Amino acid sequence: MPIETAPGLEAGVLLASILFCLGLAGLMMRRNVIFMLMSVEICTNAAALMFVVAGAHWGNADGQVMFIFVVTLAAAEVAIALALVLQFYHRKHTVDIDQLNELRG
C-alpha cells in the first residue's frame, strides 16, 4: 500500500550520505580503536538505511532483506573486532591504532 505522506527519496539518500560521510570522517580522525569501531557502525548503518529507502521506493521487500543481512554482518564484524581489540589491549596496553604499524613496508 502506498504511503503518500513519506518524505522524498532524495531526502533519504541525502541523509544516508551525510551519515556515511560522518562515519568516514570519524574513522579517519579518531585514534582510539573503540571510536573507530563506532564509526564503522555508523557507516554500516548508513548503508543499511540506503537499502531500506531504496526498497521502500521500489515497493520491494529486497531492501529490508538486505538490511537484515547487513545487521547480521555488523553483528559478526563487531564480535570479531571487539575480540581483536581485547587482544590488542592485552598485548600493547593501549587502544591507539597508530601503535599497530608493524606491518609496514
Add this chain to the structure above:
Amino acid sequence: MNFIFYITAAIAVAATTMVIFHRNAVHALLYLVTSLLAIAVIFYQFGAPLAAALEVIIYAGAIMVLIIFVIMMLNQGDSTVVQEQAWLQPRTWIGPALLSALLLVQLILLVSNGQISSTQTFHYIGPKQVGIALFSHYVLAVELASMLLLAGLVGAFHLARRKKINPGESSNAN
C-alpha cells in the same frame, strides 16, 4: 508528517556528529544509540516496521551492549578523556573532515543530477512480505549468513582468549 522526518533526520545527524567528536567513550556510545533510534523512526516512516524493530533490538540493543561490555572490560578510567583530548586536535581532524565533506558534496551532486522517478510514492512492506522473500528467494543467503555468524562466534572465541605472551607470565588461559 514530513516535518517529523526532518526532525528525526536532524537528530540523527547531530547525534552522529557528537559520536565522532566526543571524548568520553560511554557518552559517545549513548549518542550513537540515540542516532540509531532516530534512524529506526525514519525506517518506520519509510514503511519498514520490521527494519525499525530490528534496528532497535539488534543494533541499539545487542551490538551497542557488546561495545559497552568491551569499554567496561578495558576499564581505562578518567585518563582516556585526557588522552582523547590530546588525540583530537583540530589539525588532526581537519584533514579527514575536509575529505569527507568533499565526498559528501560529490554525493549530493550525483544525487541531484540523477534522474529519479517523479513518483514519490513509497510502499508499505510488512514483516510478512519480508519473511516470505527471506525464506523463499533468499534462503541460500540466509544459510550463508548463519555460516558467517558461526564463523564470527568461533573467531571471536578464539581471538578473545588470553594466551600466554611470555612463559614467565602466569596469566590464566581463559
Add this chain to the structure above:
Amino acid sequence: MQGLLAWVPLLPLIGFLTLVAFPLFNRHEPSQRTVACIGVGSIGIAALFTAIVAISVFWKNPSEIVNIALWQWMLVDNLELGFNFYIDWLTLVMLMVITGVGFLIHLYSVGYMREDADFRRYFAYLNLFVCAMLILVMADNLVLLYLGWEGVGLCSYLLIGFWYKEPANGAAAQKAFIVTRIGDTAMAIGLFLLFYEFSTLNIPQLTAAIDGPDINNEVVTVACLLLLGGAVGKSAQLPLQTWLPDAMAGPTPVSALIHAATMVTAGVYLIARMHPLYLLSETAMTTVAFVGALTLLLAGFSAIAQSDIKRVLAYSTISQIGYMFLALGVGAWSGAIFHLITHAFFKALLFLSAGSVILSLHHEQNIFSMGGLYRKIPLTFICFTIGCACLAALPFTSGFYSKDHILLSAWEFHQGINILWLAGILGALVTGIYSFRVLFLVFLGREGSASSHCNDANTPVMTIPLCILALLAMIGGLLAPPLQAVFGSRPDEDHSAWIEGVAIAMPLIGLAIAWKLFIYQKKSGEKRSSIMQFWFSGWGFDWLYEHLLVKPFKSLAKINHNDIIDNLYKGTAALSRQLNALLSSSQNGQVRWYLATFAVGSVLFLALLVAL
C-alpha cells in the same frame, strides 16, 4: 686396409688423452722415456698406417678415393653433417707430410725438450695438434674441416705460449690467436654463405653442385674471398701476417711443425681443396695471386733485415707460403701442393737445424753473436746448408723443382712477362740473399760472442731426424705427387731457355750478393740503415695495426670502462629499487593512512563520475 685411415687421426688423440690422463692413474710424473714412447709412438704408428695405405691402396691408382663414414655428427633440417673422412691423393699427400714430418719433429723434440720440466704437457699438446690437423685435411665437409681448423689454432696458441711464465710469450700467443681469429670469422661467414647458396657443406657435393647451370657467380666470388680471408689468417699472408714472426716465442720444434710445415699451410690446402669454386671466379683467383705475390716480396725483404735466426725463418716461411698462394692464384694447384711438400721438408730441416744451433749456444738466437760455427757443429752446418740451398732453390734441390714449377705457371698464366712472374723472380733473388745471409752469419766468418761457449748439443734422436729430413729435402724434387686426378692435367708447354735460365740464375745472384754484403760486414749489426730498420719491423705493419686498431680499440674500451650497455640494465634496476622505496614508504602500517588513501581514491573516482 682402408680402415686403417680412420686410425690415423685417432692415434694422436689417444696419445693426447693418455698423456693428459696420466695423473689420474699414477701419482708420480711419468718418466721421459714413457712420455716419449706414447707421444712419438702414436705419431709413428699413424705414419706407418698412412704409408701402408698409400702403398697398398693409392700407389697404383692416382684417381683412388676413399670415403670413411664414422658417425653422424649433426642433423638439423637439411643440414646433415657426418664425422666422415674423404681421402683422395691431395689428402693423402697432406697425410704423409703431417704424419711423416710430424713424426720426425716429434722424435727430434725428445732430444730438444729433454731438459724441460713440462715434457708431458709438451707432447700432449703436440699430439692434440696432429690430431686436429689430420681432421682438418681428412674432413669431407667444411664444418668438420672448421673443427680441425680451430683445433690447430688452439694448439698453436697453447704451444706458442708454452713457456707461459714469460709474459711476452703469452702476448705472442694471444696475438696469434686473435689475428687468426679475424680470418676464421671471415671463413665462418663464407661457410654460412656457401650453405645458404648451395644447401650443403659436404665438399664433394659442393664441387658437384657448382657444375649446375644457375650459379650466382657473385655469391661464389664473395664466398671464395671470405674463405681466402680464413686462409690468409691461418697461413700468415698479407694483411694478417703479423702474428707469425711473434709466434717464434714457442719451442723451436713447434715452430718447425706448426709454423712451417703443417698448420700455416692449411690455408693453401683449403684453397686447393675448394679449387673448383675458385675456378668460377676470376676475381678471387687474381686476389689470391696478388696476395701471394705481395706477401712473398714483403716478407722476403723483411727477412733480410732480421737479426733473430728464428724470425728470419719465420719471414721466409711467410714468403714461401706467398709462393704457394701465387701458384694457387695462377691455377697451378699441383705446383702449390708440390711446393707445400718440399717446403715442409726443407723448412722443417732449417728449423730443426736452427734448434740445434740454439740449443748448442744455450738459447742464443741473435745471428750477430754467432759465426764460425761450422767447425763446432759440422752436422748441423751441413743440414742447414742443404736447407738453405733448397730454400733459395739452387738447381737440383727439391725447392728448385717446385719453385720452378710455380714460376713457369706464372709465366704461362699471362703468356709472357707479367707482374706476377716478375714478383716471383724478384722473390727468388731476395730468397737467395736472406737464406745465404743467415747461413754465412751463423756458420762462417769470425766467431761471435756466443760462439765461444758452443758445445754440440745434438743427440742421436736429434741427428737422425735431421739426416732424414736433409735427404728428403735433397731428393724431394723427385717426389712430385700424381695429383692430376684431383686437379685435372694441364698441357705441358715448351718454354724458351732463358726463362729457365733466369730462374736458375736469380738464387745464384742472391748468393753472391749475400756473400758480398754480409760475410765481411761488421758483427755488431747495431747500425741499421733506415730502410733496413723499416724491413726489420716487418714493413711497419705492427705499428700500423697498433695505431689503427689496437689503440683506438683500447681508448674505446676506456671510454666504455663502466659499460654503457650494462649501465642501462643497472639503471633499470636502480629505477625499480627507487620505485620500490617510494611505494614501500606508502606501506607505512598506519591504518588511518590507508583509510585516507581509500577516501582520496573514492573522491577521485566520484569526481570522474561528476565530471562526466
